[in-house]
Amino acid sequence: MKRVLAAFLLLLGLTGCAGRQASYTTDFFAMDTFMAVSVYGDSEDAAQEAAVACEQAVNALEPALSRTREDSDLYRLNHADGAVCEVSDETYAAIEAAVQFAKLTGGAFDPTMAPLTDLWGINTENAHVPTQAEIDEALTHVGYENIKLLGNNQVQLLNGAQLDLGGIGKGFATDAAFTLLAQQPEGAATGALVQLGGNIGAFGENPSRDGGNWVVGIADPDNNAEFLATVEVRDASVVTSGDYERYFEQDGKRYHHIFDPKTGYPADTGLRSVTVIDQNSTRADAMTTALFVMGLDDGMKFCQENNIAAVFITSDKQIYTTDAVASVCTYTFLGAEKGYTDAQ
Amino acid sequence: MRSRLKWGDFVVIGAVLVLAAALAAWFAAGTQGDLLYAEVWQDNALVERVALTDATDRTIDLDGHNVIVLSGKTAHMASADCHDQVCVRTGTLTRAGQVAVCLPNRVVLKIVGETGEIDAIVS
């Protein structure tokens, strides 16, 4: 009997090698938003290590992308009165990306909107509608052409421009997390869900679903906890910009936080939200803002020309998807009972 | 043959089937297996974790800063003393994966449970 038991224990040790899917989730606040990173892997320790590494990477990016922290590169640059500044590698890469997407979208996405957001006081206690004179003055400083990238991490801001990378910050951080997850040892992070505020990153395989895809709901603009459609994705990022997240009301009118760089007013294009599905989260982040500013017709045209997968939700309760959507994800319309129509 | 059926065999088979039926009925009447929990987090620390059933009726008051109401299988942020009110406007949470976040007070209300229809909501 003893021998049987010994042999049994030995065999037990041998079978111990085979694993199962473990997971670890870390929640944290960074970049003025709530973030959650869930990593799935062969062991809980490895998953935890990967998740915590992602959290640290995002936290480490914060000083590189923030314009409010006084120790940040952007704060220094914005307060340099037009002098040439040297910034960190990350900051330089993020500014390069921002300028690239500003050019691509003809300035519909613009990383120099800071004077306007500050003027309107969005997300502060004293949000208010400024005078036209104030808006006109602020607009003279707006324009991505004012950003001079001089190479070797040297940047110059002309014409009193103020840089704000908030429009791509979370996307940039999502991409950084993806790079980190891909570098994990074999099996340590087989799948991950990276939720950085409104940016969702679906990495690798979802162990809780057949087929391994991640199902992301596109929020109902009138009730954020509900969704009007779902997209099934893998190794892709899903980003939404909507008029409902940050806004204030004055004299019965609603003013949201996505500004049109041409008018200096919140973009009024009949859209409630734009969602972009893209492998590159930084691009997706910039595109949602740009497409929201462009409006439905110009936005759809831009997406067809540039092969962008986007979902538009309009204020007259129509949902439009671009041709590229079908090629990057499985899209399911679910908004019928909430009074929405699938415009396809 | 030791397989000639005796009355006790029927007792055994009956007992197994009755147990199966009782368990099935219990699950059908109860939560159908998909238990949901509401979690309240403050400053990255778990404050409360409450199982949501049809009978749930609770109000969690975080020192007056945030008031969370759990009612039936739903949860919502009833009030918050922050200026943006994003969490209150998020509405009622009913499914696993839904989250209401109060950034200024660093309070998170979320519903967790079995894998639901969706993994995340983008907003």
Next chain:
Amino acid sequence: MQAKKLTLCGMLTALAVVLSLVERLFPLDAVVPVPGVKLGLANVVTLFALTRLSARDALAVLLCRVALSSLLMGSVTAFLFSLFGGLLSLVAMWLLLRAEGRFCSLLGVSVAGAAAHNIGQIIAAVIWMKTGAVVAYLPFLLVMSVPLGLVTGLTCSVVLSHMQKIDFNV
């Protein structure tokens, strides 16, 4: 005598491992989404060992079968499920065998064993997956265990009566 018994134990273990392999042909986890649940065909070996040998020998055969079969094809879950299932099944059949002949036949013993096997598997699943939700699959598994127990009980009974005919003794 001792050598004969040992040989029989070895053969039973081998047979049980083969049955565990055959079990894989029935993908029960396609119906019950708990990866690792098994029909429990190898219980027939446990039942046979309990009737012809001793509880101790049956336990030895069971432990060797569980370890060997999970080593051959298994994951930790499969190992844990068959261990819990096998042990609970053994205990249930051992208890009921004392009343066999008067109260019930081998069929009743076998059905009880099959049911206990499934209860054991689900207990293991609850422990492993840390959720009580998997108990929801137990009713289905319990119903399944009735026909399965009848088949294994009948098999065992046929084998035993045949062995009596050829006067095979251990």
